[in-house]
Amino acid sequence: EPGAGSDLAHVATRAVKMDDTQYKISGQKIFITGGDYDAKPNIVHPVLARREGDPEGIKGISIFIVPKYRVKDDGSIGEYNDVACAGIEHKMGIKGSATCQLSFGDNGDCVGELLGQPCQGIEVMFHMMNEERLNVGVQALGIASTAYLNALKYAQERLQGTDIRLKGKSTKLLNLIKHPDIRRGLLWMKSYVEGLRALNYYAAFCMDLRNAETDEKVAKTANGFLEFLTPVCKAYSSDMAYDVCEQAIQIFGGYGFCGDYPVEQFARDCKITSLYEGxxxxxxxxxxxxxxxxxxxxxxxxxxxxxxxxxxxxxxxxxxxxxxxxxxxxxxxxxxxxxxxxxxxxxxxxxxxxxxxxxxxxxxxxxxxxxxxxxxxxxxxxxxxxxxxxxxxxxxxxxxxxxxxxxxxxxxxxxxxxxxxxxxxxxxxxxxxxxxxxxxxxxxxxxxxxxxxxxxxxxxxx
Incomplete structure (x- = not known):
């Protein structure tokens, strides 16, 4: 929300009870990835809101299912649910993704259904959020990997400079990858990409072990690993991935700063991974x-x-x-x-x-x-x-x-x-x-x- 980004305690969206499960929802949300688009017939939003009379702070937040169009009993799409796109953000990257400002209940006719128990919104949300944080780490890894591979291919093909050991006696041009500083930069990128891949795969292994292991003690240990690794997978992967993208630009030299090659886009697209999902x-x-x-x-x-x-x-x-x-x-x-x-x-x-x-x-x-x-x-x-x-x-x-x-x-x-x-x-x-x-x-x-x-x-x- 405009007044509650990382600080969820100040969520201002309100839910007014209609019956046992349905509520009238009103409020504003921002930075909603894929918040509105026409590729699918309906969009269902999980929305954090505070019911009337519930405590302030995160302990009073519930979560609601709010579709763009209401769903009939037979599963078909019904009438418009008063969920409007109030604007689209103009971003430095991920421009193919519609990042929206959403307005719920401007006309007093937005209906949501309570998901889970009242005042358990944060707990329910984090079932999704923790997995998404792991997904963001993998997203960052993917961008870093392709940035490295593009830089490697360019360094193998681009002719520039001569053998420094010959002290100007040779005019034969060498591929960039023959130069010591370029090789250092490439191996620096490769070592981070391969290290981040191992980190994220190990976290995925811990998730599988937690979910599939019948030995309760082993499953508990795997879950502990996953709990500890999640912020590292998300934050360290995204920070280092951005650095890898920056190094890829450096390998390309001036061309890396131009839109003719994709590495500048990789850097712009990668930056969001250190910002969203916490x-x-x-x-x-x-x-x-x-x-x-x-x-x-x-x-x-x-x-x-x-x-x-x-x-x-x-x-x-x-x-x-x-x-x-x-x-x-x-x-x-x-x-x-x-x-x-x-x-x-x-x-x-x-x-x-x-x-x-x-x-x-x-x-x-x-x-x-x-x-x-x-x-x-x-x-x-x-x-x-x-x-x-x-x-x-x-x-x-x-x-x-x-x-x-x-x-x-x-x-x-x-x-x-x-x-x-x-x-x-x-x-x-x-x-x-x-x-x-x-x-x-x-x-x-x-x-x-x-x-x-x-x-x-x-x-x-x-």
């Missing part, structure tokens, strides 16, 4: 304020336990010991950071803890991606070794020949190098983020609002 700041607060202490911290401890299991298994392979050690260090940093924030909350320093909510979510995301990459590295390293052994490839040149001739070998080699890059080049940066969080300088809370200005403003009348 802004990423809200996700971070949810992680620190609810998910971290949930079940007395057991969900977080279970995630850490799974990380430790992988680290210990991989650490037994001397060829991968370095990467296991780096991942263990990141895991220990994350645990230390979590304990610091929990300590602040136990001392009722809630604003101070929430000040670091977004950086902490990034720390958690970095660490989980490190874990996912280590897990994949252990599998890919073994599989690649088996391919080399079968091909009797002993020297580096022989191994390179196998990789260039065998797509399966190329796939596993890509996984190995992607994991090595993330764990050795990106994951160590997490330590600086942890140090920043643990440094109890609360300048952002202490600065006076007038001091946020960049310029000195002369007093009135001077």
């Amino acid at each position: 802004t990423n700041g809200i996700q971070a607060i949810d992680l620190v304020g609810r998910k971290l202490p949930m079940a007395k911290g057991e969900f977080f401890k279970d995630i850490v336990g799974q990380m430790e299991k992988t680290i210990n298994e991989v650490g037994g392979d001397m060829a991968l010991q370095k990467y296991a050690d780096l991942t263990k260090k990141a895991k220990d940093n994350m645990v230390d950071c979590a304990q610091h924030l929990m300590g602040l909350m136990q001392q009722m320093q809630i604003p101070e803890a929430f000040l670091s909510a977004t950086p902490f979510l990034e720390v958690v995301g970095d660490t989980i991606l490190g874990w996912m990459h280590l897990w994949q590295l252990s599998i890919a390293h073994k599989k690649l070794g088996e391919i080399f052994e079968k091909a009797n490839a002993m020297t580096e040149d022989e191994k390179k020949a196998v990789i260039n001739d065998n797509r399966e070998a190329a796939f596993y080699s890509g996984k190995v190098h992607s994991a090595r890059f993330f764990i050795s080049k990106i994951l160590p940066l997490q330590e600086g983020k942890v140090k920043s969080i643990k440094d109890d300088d609360f300048a952002a809370l202490q600065i006076e609002e007038v001091a946020f200005s960049e310029v000195a403003v002369a007093p009135a009348g001077v």
Whole structure:
């Protein structure tokens, strides 16, 4: 609503009782994806509203089924239900989606049916919302993946510059992918895309395990994983996906800034994923304020336990010991950071803890991606070794020949190098983020609002 975006406690839409289940609905809603269109004969809206006499705040909110056209007893479409599109937003991206302002009951004739029990609207809504947050993470991943693949194809085809080792002695142009900084940028993108894919697939696995497992304890643990991972999947995926899109533009150079190539659209379309289904700041607060202490911290401890299991298994392979050690260090940093924030909350320093909510979510995301990459590295390293052994490839040149001739070998080699890059080049940066969080300088809370200005403003009348 115009006055209640992330703050659902101030929902102003009203529901006046007609009979046991039906209510007259009146109010305004904004930013409704697909709020009105003609591709389907009817649109059914789940609408949050407050019944007359119910408490203020989120405890007094109910949810109602409100169709654009009423539905007859035989299932056919009936009369118009006084749901009007009051406007369409002009957006930077996702322009193929009609983002609408909706007006309910302008003529006093909008009828909705109560969904579930009264004053349980938020609880009912979150059955949908939590799944949608996971879907948004996958949406962001999909955009990032195609941005990376477009950048890769461009770098393989575009001729630009000569071999820097020849110091100008050669005029032979090279493909962009031959240049060190381009290769770094591409592998940076690849490592994030593959890490985010593993994170989101693991969350989907937890969902399946929760729904299908007959062992109640296993199902409960899987649900705990899913609860903890949901804000990370949504927020970390969308933040990093946007960065991947930005890097794709950079690979294209000036052409990436032009509409002739699709990467600028990927960036515009991707940005919404950090905003809708709960802004990423809200996700971070949810992680620190609810998910971290949930079940007395057991969900977080279970995630850490799974990380430790992988680290210990991989650490037994001397060829991968370095990467296991780096991942263990990141895991220990994350645990230390979590304990610091929990300590602040136990001392009722809630604003101070929430000040670091977004950086902490990034720390958690970095660490989980490190874990996912280590897990994949252990599998890919073994599989690649088996391919080399079968091909009797002993020297580096022989191994390179196998990789260039065998797509399966190329796939596993890509996984190995992607994991090595993330764990050795990106994951160590997490330590600086942890140090920043643990440094109890609360300048952002202490600065006076007038001091946020960049310029000195002369007093009135001077």
